[in-house]
Amino acid sequence: EDQVTQSPEALRLQEGESSSLNCSYTVSGLRGLFWYRQDPGKGPEFLFTLYSAGEEKEKERLKATLTKKESFLHITAPKPEDSATYLCAVRRSNDYKLSFGAGTTVTVRA
């Protein structure tokens, strides 16, 4: 059974204070690892897909990296508008369903 564990559950940052979120996964034959952002009261919004260990993707202040067992989402010099819940999900080979982690809620204070 696929398992996706995100840590920490919650993260409170001061504006400009860089940090990282962790997503540990167990999946038989990783087809892709996905990061989504979810704002309160809204549906998840796609951020990145990572396919293989060593791959990195960047978008504004966010950078996602992937190893064989985990992924990190680095937030560099965050701003209050980066406050959201960040979800990690995995997809196994020969299957198009996603398994999601519980998410990390990030709060950035001005």
Add this chain to the structure above:
Amino acid sequence: NAGVTQTPKFQVLKTGQSMTLQCAQDMNHNSMYWYRQDPGMGLRLIYYSASEGTTDKGEVPNGYNVSRLNKREFSLRLESAAPSQTSVYFCASNDPDLPSYNEQFFGPGTRLTVL
């Protein structure tokens, strides 16, 4: 281009009542999904439809039924609501024929409370 739309946005039911959650997408996607989201548990797949005319159970299908009405619409029905079905329900879609296949597009959600 509205993306994925869901109705209603909010609903309160009494135990034993039935209702149907509606989902529609205008992106010509083949695949559609229904998830529920509960605090501390992340998104869990209820049912999915790989293409028009097919549906399959996900992780937590008990107490639900689905209908893929056409390529655009995928509905979720609760025949006899229970308090354990209090949750936020999300519909999503994607298409295996597109380069962005892996990206699932989500609707805004339906917040359901069962008393």
